Amino acid sequence: MSDAPASPELALQRRLARAGRNGIRAPRLDDPVLLPGPTGASMTDRVCAIVLRERAFLWWWIAFIPSFLLFALLVVSICYLFWAGIGIWGIGWPVAWGFAILSYVWWIAIASGGTFISALFFLVRVEWRTSINRVAESMMLFGAASAGVYPILHLGRPWFAYWLFFYPNTMGLWAQFRSPLLWDFWALYTYVLASVLYWYFGLLPDLATVRDRATGRVRQWVYGFFALGFRGSDKQWKHFHATYGIMAAIMAPVVVSIHSIVGLDFAGGATVGWHSTEFPPFFVFGALLSGFAVVLLIVIPMRRLMRLEDFITGRHLDVLCKLLITSSLLLGYAYMMDAFTTYYGGDPADIRMFGVRVHGMYMPVYYGAILFNILIPQLLWIRPLRMRQPVVILICLGVIVGMWLERYEIVITSLHRPHLPSSWGTFHATFWDWATLAGTIGLFLSGILLSLRFVPAISMHEMRSLIGKQRGERAA
Amino acid sequence: MTRRDIERGCWIAAAVGVVGSAIGWIIAPELFPHAWLAALACWIGWPLGSLALLLIHALTGGRWGWAIRPQLVAGIATLPLVVPFVIPLLFVLGTLYPWSHPDAHPHNAFYLNLPFFYGRGVGYIVIWLALGGAVLWALRRDDPEPLLYRIAPPGLILLALTVTFASIDATMSLDPDFKSSAYGLVIGTEAALFALSVAVLGATIALPPDKRSTEDLGKLMLGLVIFWAYLDFMQILIIWQSDLPTEAAYYVPRVTHGWQYIAGVIFALHFLLPFFLLLWPQVQSSRRAMGTIAAALVAAEVLRAWWLVRPASGHGFGLLDVLAMLAVFGIAVGVALWVPLQSLRVAAADRHG
Numbered sequence: 001m002s003d004a005p006a007s008p009e010l011a012l013q014r015r016l017a018r019a020g021r022n023g024i025r026a027p028r029l030d031d032p033v034l035l036p037g038p039t040g041a042s043m044t045d046r047v048c049a050i051v052l053r054e055r056a057f058l059w060w061w062i063a064f065i066p067s068f069l070l071f072a073l074l075v076v077s078i079c080y081l082f083w084a085g086i087g088i089w090g091i092g093w094p095v096a097w098g099f100a101i102l103s104y105v106w107w108i109a110i111a112s113g114g115t116f117i118s119a120l121f122f123l124v125r126v127e128w129r130t131s132i133n134r135v136a137e138s139m140m141l142f143g144a145a146s147a148g149v150y151p152i153l154h155l156g157r158p159w160f161a162y163w164l165f166f167y168p169n170t171m172g173l174w175a176q177f178r179s180p181l182l183w184d185f186w187a188l189y190t191y192v193l194a195s196v197l198y199w200y201f202g203l204l205p206d207l208a209t210v211r212d213r214a215t216g217r218v219r220q221w222v223y224g225f226f227a228l229g230f231r232g233s234d235k236q237w238k239h240f241h242a243t244y245g246i247m248a249a250i251m252a253p254v255v256v257s258i259h260s261i262v263g264l265d266f267a268g269g270a271t272v273g274w275h276s277t278e279f280p281p282f283f284v285f286g287a288l289l290s291g292f293a294v295v296l297l298i299v300i301p302m303r304r305l306m307r308l309e310d311f312i313t314g315r316h317l318d319v320l321c322k323l324l325i326t327s328s329l330l331l332g333y334a335y336m337m338d339a340f341t342t343y344y345g346g347d348p349a350d351i352r353m354f355g356v357r358v359h360g361m362y363m364p365v366y367y368g369a370i371l372f373n374i375l376i377p378q379l380l381w382i383r384p385l386r387m388r389q390p391v392v393i394l395i396c397l398g399v400i401v402g403m404w405l406e407r408y409e410i411v412i413t414s415l416h417r418p419h420l421p422s423s424w425g426t427f428h429a430t431f432w433d434w435a436t437l438a439g440t441i442g443l444f445l446s447g448i449l450l451s452l453r454f455v456p457a458i459s460m461h462e463m464r465s466l467i468g469k470q471r472g473e474r475a476a
Numbered sequence: 477m478t479r480r481d482i483e484r485g486c487w488i489a490a491a492v493g494v495v496g497s498a499i500g501w502i503i504a505p506e507l508f509p510h511a512w513l514a515a516l517a518c519w520i521g522w523p524l525g526s527l528a529l530l531l532i533h534a535l536t537g538g539r540w541g542w543a544i545r546p547q548l549v550a551g552i553a554t555l556p557l558v559v560p561f562v563i564p565l566l567f568v569l570g571t572l573y574p575w576s577h578p579d580a581h582p583h584n585a586f587y588l589n590l591p592f593f594y595g596r597g598v599g600y601i602v603i604w605l606a607l608g609g610a611v612l613w614a615l616r617r618d619d620p621e622p623l624l625y626r627i628a629p630p631g632l633i634l635l636a637l638t639v640t641f642a643s644i645d646a647t648m649s650l651d652p653d654f655k656s657s658a659y660g661l662v663i664g665t666e667a668a669l670f671a672l673s674v675a676v677l678g679a680t681i682a683l684p685p686d687k688r689s690t691e692d693l694g695k696l697m698l699g700l701v702i703f704w705a706y707l708d709f710m711q712i713l714i715i716w717q718s719d720l721p722t723e724a725a726y727y728v729p730r731v732t733h734g735w736q737y738i739a740g741v742i743f744a745l746h747f748l749l750p751f752f753l754l755l756w757p758q759v760q761s762s763r764r765a766m767g768t769i770a771a772a773l774v775a776a777e778v779l780r781a782w783w784l785v786r787p788a789s790g791h792g793f794g795l796l797d798v799l800a801m802l803a804v805f806g807i808a809v810g811v812a813l814w815v816p817l818q819s820l821r822v823a824a825a826d827r828h829g
Contacts, residue, residue, distance in 0.1 A: 124695075178717070260710060268717040275718050277711040278657035333636060337657040344644075345655040346583030 027303075027314030027387050033127045033466075035310040036474070040464040043311070047456045047463075048213045050306055056453055059305050067445035074439020077432055078153065086156050088432040095415040095427035097154075102407040103437050104150035105262055106290070107444075108188070109283070109403060111143025112255045113291005115195065119251035128319050130466045131311045134459045135298050137199045139291070142447030144192045146440040151185060153436070180264035191258040198247050204230045205240065205461040259287045266410065272353045273414035276341060282334035286403060288327035289373060293399035296320050298448060300389050302457065311458055314387055321386040324399070328377040335370065353417040361426075362413045365405050372402025479682070479813060486810035493803025500796035501564075509568035510789040511800035516561050517647055518670075518781035519804045521663075523558075524639055525671025526551030527608060528664075531631045534624035540692040543685035547675035549615065550812040555608040557808055558601055571789075575652040582652045596645060600638045607631050639664045650788035654726035656715070662707045666777065669700040673773035680767030687761050694760025697769070701754065705747040729787035738783050745776035 025035075038046070056064075081088060091098035117136035121129040129136075152161045163173060164185045175182050208230040211223035230236060260280035267279035276282075296317070303312035342354045357366040376398050385391050412427050451457075501508040526548040533541025541548075569576050575588040582588050610631070614623040640660025648659050656662075676693055679685055685693065715723045731739060750769050759765045778801060786793055 180717075256706070260706075264710075264714065264717075267714045270718055270720070275714070275720070276657045277659070277714045278661065279714070280710040281658065281661060281707060329633065333640075334657075337640070337660065341655050341657040344584045344587055 025309040027309075027317050027389070029314055029318055029383060029387060031314035031318075033131070033313065033315050034470055035313060038310050038467065039471075040467045043458075043463055043467060044209060044460050046307070047458050047460050048210055050452075051210050051454060051456055052214060052219070057305065060449060060453060064446065064449045067442050067449060070438050070442020071446045072439075072442070073435050074149075074443055077436045077439050078149070080432065081153060081436070082158065086154070088430060089436075090427055090429045090433050092425070092427075094418050094423045094425045095412055097411050097415060098427060099429060099433040099437055100150045100154035102404070102411040103440060104147050104154070105283075105411070106404050106407045107143050107147035107150075107440060108191075108258060108262060109287040109290045110294050110400075110444075111140045111147060111191075111195070112259045112284075112287035113289070113294060114138075114140030114143060115198075115251055115255040116288055116291055117295060119198070119248040119255065122245075122248040123252060127466060128316050130462045131308075131313075131316060131458060132295060132299055132320075133462070134202075134455070134457060135302065136291075136295050137195075137202060138448055138451040138455070139294055139298065140195050141199045142444045142451075143294075144195045145447065146444045148188065148192045149440065149443075151188065180261055180268045184258075184261045184265050187254075187258045187261045191254055194247075194251060194254050198251050201240075201247060202244060202459065203455060204228060205232065205237075206456040206459065208232065209460055210456065255287075256284060259283045266414075271414055272347075272349045272417060272419060273342075273357075274410070276338060278334055278337055278341075282331070282338070285327055285330040285334055286373075286406065289324065289331050289377075289399060290403045292320055292324040292327060293396035293403075296324070296392055297396045297400070300393055302452065304389075306452070306457060308458065311463065317389070317392065318386050321380045321392060324377055324396075325380050328374055328399075332370075332374040335374065349417070349419045353414060356417055357409060357413050362409065362416075365409045365413065369402050369406040369409055372398040373406060376402075482681075483810060483813040486806050486813065488806075489802050490806025490810055493799050493801070493806050496799035497796065497803050500799060504794075504796060505568075506571060507789070507791055507794060507796050508800070509565070509571040510785050510791070511794075511797040512564055512568070512804075513572060513646065514781045514785035514797060515800040515804035516565065517785060518778055518801065519554075519561070519808055520558065520642075521667035521670040521777065522551050522674050522808065523553075523555040523608065523671075524604065524635065525667035525669070526675065527555070527604075527611065528632065528635050528668050529671055529675070530611060531624070531628040531635070534621065534628045535632075538692060539689040540696050543689035543693060544672075544675040544679050546817055547678040547682075548671070549612070549817055550678070550815060551671055551674060552608050552611060553815040553817075554808045554811050555604055557811060558604065561804060562597070562601070573649055573652070575649060584652065588649055588652055593645060596641060600642045603634050603638050607634065636660075636664065639667065647784050650785065651726050653722040655723070656711055658707055658711045662704070662711060665700060665704045665707055666780070669697070669704055669773065670777045672697055672700060673770040673777070676766055676770040677774060680763055680770065684763040684767075687763075690763050690766055691757070691761040694754055694766055697750065697766075697773075698754035698760070701747060701750045701773075705751070729790075730783060733787070733792065735783060735787050738779055742776050742780050742783060745772045746780065 089098055089100070091100075114136040117129065118133045118140065122133070152158050155161055164175065164182065204227060207223050207227040211220060211227050214220045214223055230240075260283065263279035263281075263283035266274040267276055269275065299312055299316065299320075303309050339354065342350045356362060376395055379391070379395060380386055416426055417424055497508065497512065500511070530541070530545065530548045530552065533545075565572070569590070573588075574580055575582040575585070576590055576593070607627075610627055611624065614620040614627060617623060640663075643660050643663035647663075648654060648656065672693070676697065684690070712727070715727065729735065749772055753759045753765065753769055759769070781801075782793060782797055786797060
């Protein structure tokens, strides 16, 4: 070992040089948050170059075309739904909440996970958030959009949707203010609006940077229009930082409230299997788990395809995988308490319904949720596995499927066995149920891909200050 | 006031408390069980919460943990007291838990039966003592952090499980018809907040942490106050909304006969006051303000233990409740001050100063 490195810094530099020759930098457990190579200017060049490319990457088209076709399927499904009514779905009696509600909850969890990463970790000032907060925010935005279409579709008579809004009560139709369903509607649209504002506001300095670097007239005009005249003066930065901090501080409780109220939608009623005091935190744990999984699913291919290995390093994968394990354990705790309280509480209908979950026709759904959400993520305790990107992707895909199964179990298994045995029934999803679900996946993916193409994938202004800080520390 | 004075004060309080509780047990046997359980339920949050905070800090690092590590370790060192403290309860289980009567047949007898209850109790105590012992043993090493880092994940999982079921056994089952799946989370968070408050209070009196550490402790305290309030509020909101007889019946004795005022004071001291004060950065970084808030939280936690336990007895609050609390805390704080910590690597200066 005559050429043993003199210092960890030197070892890292040599490793990077070797990796640079091979073209691909594999993530490693001992990676720092930021590899030492790039400067603020080179990072800005790299990120802007992606946005300002004349032609999109080939991989981008390969991903975008099927996503957009799925989105088109959503448009067709919605048009047909408005034409024919919700009878085209599999819902009926007793399962009156079907795919619309379960997919809504599934999407809002994914969106909330993005907000947690972006807002909560901003408030506690962790450095690794800087590289992935833009992705997390885009995920929040398009997750919220995919969730946001469902409540109105679910209404049956969508032309009365405005009854849920605040409006002058000229018809004397006061809504039931004690119902969490009403709170949920308000919370959801507050959340969607706040998400759009938070995402867009955080983008302003980066849009201004792209505007200044754009060469074509159209691009200069479009980015300039959306940058809202941000010039980077001291006064503007001061206002920007103060406002962004306040927005993050508002987003954190808003996201907890939205997902807790979704939990209350279920827990507040006396429906079998739903009345449980842990539902609000239980749903928040699920949101964290799906958020970490989806952000990993986006970040891993992105770092490779967009050559962002300097900024999204092994450290990010390590931290996100650890957070995935933690949220998976929290969810496991919630599953355990759900099962325990059912038998401890002793309500016959609850116990009967739980029996169907555990050894009835919906058994695969229940065990699938446990397998994908709780058991398989525990593989990530093995440290080297956290750096095996295909394995992490498979585990995260499993979590996304598992979270959907969990929602299926909560919504459909509970409803199909109400208190009155004469009302028991089953649910069969129709083509249009699946088409709408696939369509929202298309909406989400199209949105994410469009944002990766036209919006800086890394928050450049935050990254510049992180690079500056790290360089300062290194110099000191 | 020197450390020795405080220690002496604790032993005097403990003596008064123990003698008073013993006399109370003889002359009012129907009042003693709940008084002792409330004191025990309140105190146990301190060592267990300290254990949890120390293990979380071993995983995450941060200034806050170094600033209060001596106080957390002192809290953990009181854990063996659980054995003598539990003994009086074994004689009064019949009065405490209606489900333990031979002629009672609760619907959840698969869980609430005496042999299983004893078995679980032994299990909790063995796990807690083993965990506490492992942490103290790790701290005797020159560099305890790698070992603490390895103990932390399984330790925290075990703590979450044991605290959940111990809280169900000890206080939720006072009303065997009541069920709340969030109960363990509420009690666990409360324990962590209580331990943090005691540690901050202790640090303020002994050796106030520097300004930046105080600020971090303030943020952590604010986070725990919010999380606790959120969990407890969700529990009561869901129960109020559903209005089911078995669950509403749990809250009725706790919001009548004067207990509603205690609930109001707990709400003010355990949430409103710390929440609104800790929002201010000036308060977060002020050692004096943090000490005062920590004291308010400790007081609120004592009130809350009485509020959770005493109404289940059907009797009102009395002197015996105060004496039992005095006995348990007198002994525990006395032991915490008496334990020699010099041989352990706990001083903040060793690590990052």
